[in-house]
Amino acid sequence: MDERKILIVEDETKIAQSLKKGLTENGYYIELAYDGAIGKRLFLSHSFDLIILDINLPEINGYELCRQIRSHNQHIPIIMLTALNTTEDKIEGFDVGADDYLSKPFEFKELLVRLRALLKRTINQQLPSGNILKVADLEMNLDSKEVKRHNIKINLTAKEFQLLEYFMRNRNRVVSRADIAVSVWDIDFDTQTNVIDVYVNYLRNKIDKNFSTKLIHTQVGMGYILKEVY
Ligand code: CA
Numbered sequence: 001m002d003e004r005k006i007l008i009v010e011d012e013t014k015i016a017q018s019l020k021k022g023l024t025e026n027g028y029y030i031e032l033a034y035d036g037a038i039g040k041r042l043f044l045s046h047s048f049d050l051i052i053l054d055i056n057l058p059e060i061n062g063y064e065l066c067r068q069i070r071s072h073n074q075h076i077p078i079i080m081l082t083a084l085n086t087t088e089d090k091i092e093g094f095d096v097g098a099d100d101y102l103s104k105p106f107e108f109k110e111l112l113v114r115l116r117a118l119l120k121r122t123i124n125q126q127l128p129s130g131n132i133l134k135v136a137d138l139e140m141n142l143d144s145k146e147v148k149r150h151n152i153k154i155n156l157t158a159k160e161f162q163l164l165e166y167f168m169r170n171r172n173r174v175v176s177r178a179d180i181a182v183s184v185w186d187i188d189f190d191t192q193t194n195v196i197d198v199y200v201n202y203l204r205n206k207i208d209k210n211f212s213t214k215l216i217h218t219q220v221g222m223g224y225i226l227k228e229v230y
Helices: 013-025 037-045 064-074 087-095 106-127 158-169 177-184 195-207
Strands: 005-009 029-033 051-054 078-082 099-101 132-135 140-141 148-149 152-154 216-219 222-226
Touching: 005 013, 005 037, 013 029, 029 037, 029 051, 037 064, 037 078, 037 177, 051 064, 051 222, 064 078, 064 087, 064 099, 064 132, 078 106, 078 177, 140 158, 158 177, 158 195, 177 195, 177 222
Parallel strands: 005 029, 005 051, 051 078, 078 099
Antiparallel strands: 132 140, 140 148, 148 152, 216 222
8 A cells, every 4th residue: 555644733843742642653655744834834735644734833733734634625634633631622623623632631542542543443334436527528537537527538748737636625615826826836936927817718628618517616816616517
């Protein structure tokens, strides 16, 4: 099986480093973020299988980051870590979309057991549907990198593919040029460049131009949205 990728967002370096060490020894690939803003950026620019999220964090706290992650991805397992240990805190954690909750101090073994259970669950969920994103008659196979519209094969460049994948993962949701810049280009949005608009036009020419139903729409002053309009 492929190495599973885990994002750890934890500002206490000792805990973060020891988690990284323990999980690496157990065969996981780890990215570390020491504050919520870096955590968010890593989440948007990489693909992870699971996120371990502290609550008291600089920049963006764990609850808020969890909420933001859920607005992009409903399925990625999130385990929250915290020194806070009241029922209200746990309820808030689950309210913003966490799957599990561990109070510090915790046994590494316990984290490992819960993490394995969550990863197993997501593997089982993904099996039936395969690795295919679908919006209307547009289909994207993330394994074979094939894109089809109305069963007609469409050839995309690697960058166009990444951009379309981002649109499809965020279907029915307005994404700003800044979101696209960080997620697809891994850069901060620079107002001097129109590279995003240029690429959106390339994509439109390939996936929309020859079809009567358009999927990529401009939201003036806000960005773009991929959706089927009836
Ligand atoms: Ca903390």
